[in-house]
Amino acid sequence: MANSNGSTEFMADGVAHTGGRPSHEAAEELDRTVITVATAEFMRAGYAGTSVEHIAKVIGCSKATIYRRYPSKKELFRAIVQERCQHMVGILQAQPGSMANPMDAMKDMLRRFLDFLLVPETVETYRILIMDCQQFASITADLDEAIDPLHQRMNMLLGQALGWPDTPENRAEIAMLEMSLRGLVTGWPLHQMLSGHKPFATETAKNRFFEASWNVLESAVRTRALSGPPA
Structure with a gap:
């Protein structure tokens, strides 16, 4: 009242x-x-x-x-993880779907993903999940399920950029490549944040890191496109 x-x-x-x-x-x-x-x-x-x-x-x-x-503290934390997932999906689906060039769309998604990972709420959520992975196994599974459509979209864009025939073997190879190439952009910054360090002193430093990582990724995709799908 x-x-x-x-x-x-x-x-x-x-x-x-x-x-x-x-x-x-x-x-x-x-x-x-x-x-x-x-x-x-x-x-x-x-x-x-x-x-x-x-x-x-x-x-x-x-x-x-x-x-x-929320019937328990764990369920409340689960709701927070789900909220983070929804926020990430909203960020990553904002623009790339309208881009005709698959490499441009991948670059845009990866930059958005990097920015999302460096948000303190995201880092702390990852840290809590990692610190007690057994207790939060079901929540981690929910997280993987929530972001799977985004991985699938990255796989689709990578497949389009490579130009390989759509076969089960090629899809498996593309999925492995997607995980490896994504790590070029996100692996080191996220590790630094989880360790309590600030990976970039300025926005310019972050931009330089991203462009350097993207150049390596783009070169790797061109090389694989020329070499063709696995035999």
């Missing part, structure tokens, strides 16, 4: 409203707040150092309010 000066407060159910039943918009706002606050707290203190009770305290709601949405 509204307090004495007319402002809105969180009620016992954790939803901000001014009287009567909480609105659908208020419930959605609380959902977003839970994810935002939980993400910030997991980043700050890690998974083990973050409690649902503390997240509820920061939000100004009860633990029961969060548990009605």
